[in-house]
Amino acid sequence: STTGFIPWFLHEYLQIPFERFFPAVLPVWKLGIRFEWGPPAVSHFNYVFDPCMDVTLHALRKANAFYCLNDMAGASLNSALMDLNRSPVLPLPDNTYEQRSSYGYHFDTARLIRFLEVEATQNGIRLIDAEMKSARRHSNGDVAELLLADGSTLSGDFFVDSSGFRSSLLRGVVGEPFQSYGDSLFNDMALAAHCPRTGPLQPYTTATTMDSGWCWRIDLSDCNSFGYVFSSQF
Numbered sequence: 001s002t003t004g005f006i007p008w009f010l011h012e013y014l015q016i017p018f019e020r021f022f023p024a025v026l027p028v029w030k031l032g033i034r035f036e037w038g039p040p041a042v043s044h045f046n047y048v049f050d051p052c053m054d055v056t057l058h059a060l061r062k063a064n065a066f067y068c069l070n071d072m073a074g075a076s077l078n079s080a081l082m083d084l085n086r087s088p089v090l091p092l093p094d095n096t097y098e099q100r101s102s103y104g105y106h107f108d109t110a111r112l113i114r115f116l117e118v119e120a121t122q123n124g125i126r127l128i129d130a131e132m133k134s135a136r137r138h139s140n141g142d143v144a145e146l147l148l149a150d151g152s153t154l155s156g157d158f159f160v161d162s163s164g165f166r167s168s169l170l171r172g173v174v175g176e177p178f179q180s181y182g183d184s185l186f187n188d189m190a191l192a193a194h195c196p197r198t199g200p201l202q203p204y205t206t207a208t209t210m211d212s213g214w215c216w217r218i219d220l221s222d223c224n225s226f227g228y229v230f231s232s233q234f
Helices: 005-013 018-026 077-084 110-121
Strands: 028-030 032-036 044-048 089-091 097-099 104-107 130-139 145-148 153-155 191-195 205-210 213-218 221-232
Touching: 005 018, 018 110, 032 077, 044 077, 077 205
Parallel strands: 032 205
Antiparallel strands: 028 104, 032 044, 089 097, 130 145, 145 153, 191 221, 205 213, 213 221
């Protein structure tokens, strides 16, 4: 599940064509996040990726927020489309289609990685799949090279540690201590699963209030991703 910045980065900055991206990755439109948290009369709030409260439509005298004191469902195009389970792609009279709104994507991470690996290789980027055993540092403390499991080394000017909770370089090599935010970020655990999808695709991420945290629903092209983010203290 992504934000509205990702499509711009993929298609504008990296110049990846839609017609190559969609068949390979099978993304699902994401118009925003539906927060389900309240009583039936005010069951949810749509956090959208298009301009919403602080804009003034040409037919109105004041900003949208002025007219949304009791009901914000129609505050923007994305919000209306979310409540109708509709995509932001509209048919035109000449039998073509136009995308008219800000959006993000839902996609299967494994498909995206395979696609980006092919794109990277075709653009001259060398991919090395290897296990790091240790690293050597410069006299000033910077990482100089990685020592790999096959005995080879990999030197570089700049290293990004994306090893997650292992923190292989930051904590394991540089010795950067773990800094907890447990006093303000109470949710520290998550359960996740994929389930067969039934019904129409929902073009948004759903975040539902639970007793000890919150639950997500992310619609993918061939299944639904569910997760429960919660506090291990409860």
